[in-house]
Amino acid sequence: MTVDIRVIRAGQMYRYYLRQTVVGDGRRPSRTPLREAQEQAGVPVGRWMGRGLAMLGLAPGEEVTEAQLRNLFGERGRHPYADRIWADLLAKGASPKKAFKAGALGRRVTVTGVDFVFRPQPTIYLLWALGDEETRRVIEAAHARAIERVLEWIEDEVAVIRYGKDGIYRVRPPGGLVAARFRHYEARSGRPLLHDHLLLSVKGQRLDGKWGSIHTLALHENTVAASALYNEIGAAEVCEALGLATEPRTVTPARRPVMEIAGVPHELIRWTARRSDQIAACLEDLEHEYVTAVDDNGEPKFLPLVSERARAKLNGIAAKMTRPPKQKARPLAQLRKEWKESAIRTSKVAIDVINSLLEYARAAAAAIRARVAAVVDVALPAVDVAATVFVMNDGGRFHRRHLLAEARRHLALVLRGRRREPGLDDWIVAAAISTYCLDISEPKTVRGLEADYRLYTARWALSDLPDRRRPPTPAPGPDRHPPADPGEPAALRPPGQDAGEWEIPRIPLQYEPAVLAGAAVREKLRTTTATATAARGRAYDVVAHQQAAMPEQLLAPAAADAEHSDREPEAGRREAIDLTALRALRESRTGVEALDFTDERLRHLQDAFSKAADASRTRADRYAEQDDADGAQPVRQDDQRVHHPQEPGPHRGREAGH
Secondary structure, three states: OOEEEEEEEHHHHHHHHOOOHHHOOOOOOOOOOHHHHHHHHOOOOOEEEOOOHHHHOOOOOOEOOHHHHHHHHHOOOEOOOHHHHHHHHHHOOOOHHHHHHHOEOOOOOOEEEEEEEEOOOHHHHHHHHHOOHHHHHHHHHHHHHHHHHHHHHHHHHHOOEEEOHHHOEEEOOOOOOOEEEEEEEEOOOOOEEEEEEEEEEOEEEOOOOOEEEEOHHHHHHOHHHHHHHHHHHHHHHHHHHHOOOEEEEOOOOOOOOEEEEOOOOHHHHHHHOHHHHHHHHHHHHHHHHHHHOEOOOOOEOOOOOEOHHHHHHHHHHHHHHOOOOOOOOOOHHHHHHHHHHHHHHHOOOOHHHHHOHHHHHHHHHHHHHHHOOOOEEOHHHHHHHHHHHHHHOHHHEEOHHHHHHHHHHHHHHHHOOOOOOOOHHHHHHHHHHHHHEEEOOOOOOOHHHOHHHOOEEEHHHHHHOOOOOOOOOOOOOOOEOOOOOOOOOOOEOOOOOOOOOOOOOEOOOOHHHHHHHHHHHHHHHHHHHHHOOOOOOHHHHHHHHHHHOOOHHHOOOOOOOHHHOOOOOOOOOOOOOOHHHHHHHHHOOOOHHHOOOOHHHHHHHHHHHHHHHHHHHHHHHHHHHHHHHOOOOOOOOOOOOEEOOOOOOOOOHHHHOO
16 A cells, blocks of 8 residues: 555654654754754645634645644644633633633544555656656646545545444534645655655534544545555546556565556666565564464464465564664755666666656557557446455455445556546446445444445355355474465475475465456456447447456457458457366466355356346447437436546547547
C-alpha cells in the first residue's frame, strides 16, 4: 500500500510530531520557533485542509502554527484557538473554569487524531526527483489533488461519529473534518521519497451542533480502499498532465502487480530500494527464528509455516530493527542535485536515459495509449472484482470496502493512467453485489444493519465455500527441514547445512488463484460473446478492450476481423485460460486449492456462465438492432453500461475507433 495510518495520542504530539514530523523528519533544535526550523530544514510549512475548517475559524491552505497543533492534537482535542478564547473570556470577567470549557471541542480524548502518510509509486517520485522543475511542480500538484480527493471521500463515506449508549448511533460529520498536511522529500536512507503526512483530527460536529469524536476503527478498516483511490487518482493526474501511461509490474512473485509509469527503468527503482534490501535481509532471519522457535518443553511456539499475517508482523519488526537514524534535512534543490549524481554513478542506468527520463516514458506511453482505449464496462469488472475478493478473503466472506478497493485497483489496471468518470468505482461495486454476491449477514447490533458492515460471499459457490483451515503439523526435529507444505513429512536437512540455509516455508499467497478465478469467469463470457461476431456493437468492443488491458500472460488471441467473421476457428487454437487448464493447475499444486475447484464447484460455475452468456447474447442482439436502426435508445440501469469519459456520446463499436 502507498497509504499508511497510525493513531496520534496527546503525548505523542509533543514527543514526535512537534519535534520531527513538522520539520521534514529531521531533528528540530530546542527552543527554535516552528517557522524558523522549517526554513532551516528546507521543507514547506504545513497547510490546513478539510471542509470543517470554517467551523474553527480556519481557511483552506492557511499555514499551520505550533499553537494550533498543540491545542488540537496535543491537548486532548481542544479548539485550535483555545488560548485566544480563554484569554478573551477571562478579560470579559468569566471564570477560569468557564473560559477553559469554552475552548473544548466536546469531551477530552486520548487519541486526538490519525496520521495518514501518502507516498506515490516509485516511478512517479523518480520522475519528480530526476526531472526538470516543470515536471516536479506537475507531480507535486497531482500528488496534492489526489490527497484532497481521498480526504473528501473519507469525509463523505468513511468518517462516522458515534454517540449514545455504547455508541449505537452513528452519523457522518455534516460539516466535514479538519486536517494538517506536512510535506517531506526524502527517506531515512537519503534516497528520494516524496510523501505527505496528513494529520487528521478526530473531532467532528454533529447535526445538533455538539462535538463528537470520529470512530478511528472505520478509518483503519478503509485504509486499503483509501490507498487504492490515491494510487489511481494520483497516477491518472500525473499521466494526463505529462502524457504518460502506466503498466503492471510484478515486484514479488505471486503478489499483486504494481501499477508503475511505463518507460521508467526498473533499475532506478532498485536504486531507491536500499531500505527494502535491509528489511528483506532482516526479515529472512526473523522468519527462520519464527519457524524454529520452541518453548521450554521443546514444543514449537508458533506455526511451522509463515502465514501472511505473521509475515506482515515480522516485516514491521524488521523495519524497526533496521531503521537508521534521521539525517539532517537539506533544501530540495540540493537534494535533487545529489540524487541525480548518485543515480548516474550507482544505478547502472545510462546517463542519457536519466537525463531524458520523461521522454523515454512518453515514448512508452504512446504505444500503450494507442493500444488501450478509455472505455470501461461495468459488467465485466464486476466479475473480476467479485471473483478476486472472494478468493483473497478468508472463507470467501467480505464487506463492501473490500469490493471497493478491488474495483479501484481494477480501474487503475484497465485505464492505464487515464482519468475515469467519478463514481465509476461505486457503480462497479453495486453491479458486483447485485449480480455476483449474496448477503449472508446475521446482524445482532445496529452496526450490523449498516451497508458498510453487511457480509457477502460469491453467489456462485455458496453451497461449498472453501475450508482453508489446515491440519496441525508436528514440530520439525532438530535434523529436519520445516515441511514445505502442511501434511507433508519433514525432510532431512542435508549434511553440513546450518540452520537457516534452507528455504523458509510460507503459506502460498492468494493472488494467483484469485487471478485464475476472475479469468475463468471472464474467459467464458468472452468466448460466448465472441461467437456472436455478427453483432459488432458495444458488447464486443468492450470485451476486446478488457482483454487488451490485462497483463500479458492473460491476453487472449486476437479476435477475427469483421469481414472474416464467418470463418471457423483455427484447429488447435488455444484460448487464454479454460476450465481444463484450471483442473491441471489444481493437480499441480499451484495454489489453486484455495478455490477448491471440485466437480460440484465447476457445475456451479457452469450454471453461472450459462446465465451470464444468455444475458450477454441478449445485450448483443439489442445493440445489433440498435446499430441497424441507427437510432439512440435509452439504456436501463440493469443493462450493461459503458462509460467513455473523454468522448461523450453513444459508442458505436469500430465506428468510434476502438
